[in-house]
Structure formats: C-alpha cells, structure tokens
Amino acid sequence: MESTCIDTSLNLNNINLPSTYKDEVLVEELHRLSCENKRLSETLTNMCESYEAMQKQLSQLMMNQNLENQTQESRKRKIESESCMNMFGGVRECSNVSDEESLMKRPCRDISSPKAYKVLVKTEASSNSLYVMDGYQWRKYGQKVTRDNPSPRAYFRCSKAPNCPVKKKVQKSLEDPTILVATYEGEHNHGHEKAEISMISSQCEEARLGSVHVSSPKQIMERTSPSMNLNLVDNVQKSSIQQFLVQQMATSLTNDPNFTTALANAISGRILDNANKARF
DNA sequence: CGTGTTTGACCCGCGC
C-alpha cells in the first residue's frame, strides 16, 4: 500500500540543543507530531473512503458488463437451439449467469438475505483447493458441480460451535479460476477467539506473498467477522487505522537514531536535573 | 477411535 511508504521519520537534528531547551523542544516536537498524526489520520480516512467508493463503482460496472454479456450469450444460445422461439421471451437467464446473478434470482433461499455476502480470495493458479482460510473452523458437507460453472462448488458449515448456523459456499470464479468466491450465510453464534488474530496474520502472509485480492481495512474486517454490521466495521476500521498509524510512528521513531539519542539525552538530563534539584 | 472428507442419493423449489 502506498501509505506505508509515507515518510514519517522525524527531523530531529535540531534536538542537539543546550540541555535547558531540550524539554521545551521535545514538548514542541510532541505537539507537532500530534498535529501531524491528526493530519495523517484524516488523509488516510479520506483515502479509504475514496478507495471504497471506487471499488463500489468498479463492481457496479462489472455487474453491468456481466448483464450485457449474459444477454448476448442468451441471445446466441437461443438462436442456436431454438430458432422458432421469440428472441426475448422464455429464456432461462440462470444458465451461464454468474454466481452473484443466480443467487439474486433465488429469492426464496436465505442466500439473498442481506446477511449473505461474498468474499473474493486470490489463490495460486496451480492450486485446486477450495479451502479459504478465514479464521473459522469449517466442515465440508457437500460438493456439487453447478451448471453455470464447470468448477465444483464446495459447501461448508461452521464446526466451531455445534449449533452455529453459518454456512459457506466456495467456488472458483468463472472469469478468473485463480480467484475463489466464498459466499457466507448467517451469523456465527459464538465468539471469534483466535479467529481475528489468525485472520489478520493470514492476511499479512497473503500480503507478503502478494496474493491478496481484497485488502482494504473494511474488507479485512468483513472477512474477519462476517456477522459484524457496517457501523461496527467502520468503528473497527477507524481504530485499526489509528493502530496502524501508531505502529508506523513507533517504527519510524525507533528506527531514527537521532530520536533515540535525543530521547536518551533528555531522559538522562531530566534525571540529572531532578538529582541536582534534590541535592540543593 | 474420533474427526473430517468424499460422493452418490435424495429432497425440494421453481418453471413449464
């Protein structure tokens, strides 16, 4: 991510001042850092918002394109197979439609409920595995080859809690076989425990390997906790941004020899001052 | 032996 490249290292060269000024300079520096921190938080939040907006637009565009393609495909098939039928009437649109579309066309199933949502996970091209590591324990209870997609669809239940109603369907994307489409249904009736940690660590691992398809903080949270509502996700997103900034700041500070030297000088100077004050 | 996976059979809703 570009934001990780932001140079947050501090210009602390002017810290080497007479010891009487060091405290004031440090306090000033802290104030300046606080302001900078605020500014960075705002910038990052804005970036996240525009990123999400762009992704929404992109998915909308892709859906529209899919619809157009399907219409064209349906027309082609219709001409080929049933030349006597009406061009636009009686076509089973569910054939060869994307997963998303077919789900939308089955309103009687729970899949269409707002609690069902999709996650795209990029895998290695050679991998035939239908397993998506999302921090929960899943038990596979079925596999089926569907009409619209030659790759099999795997059905999973959450096995962490005996009565957990959550189900997951995993199938390779029709457009890109290296992308697994995981559809989650329902809400977990148990806590996350290690799920969040393992999820974030796996996300980091995937990021290290360069294989993450979705990577905004919000999406990480969606993958981590399917049952979370969006407000909660927003709150968590903000806190994760803050955590990220703090971590970034701490890394920059600890990597800056000027800062550590200045800090050591300031601390030792203050200790000496206090000792002198106590003595006199 | 317990747990998880595989896979063919079965169930059920939908469209015709």
Add this chain to the structure above:
DNA sequence: GCGCGGGTCAAACACG
C-alpha cells in the same frame, strides 16, 4: 405432473 438444478444427507473412506 414432470424435469431440472441447487442444496443437503449420510454411508464409506482416509488420516492422524
């Protein structure tokens, strides 16, 4: 009512 297709069940199997 029938056929189709997605979803689920459950016996058989694999594995540690």
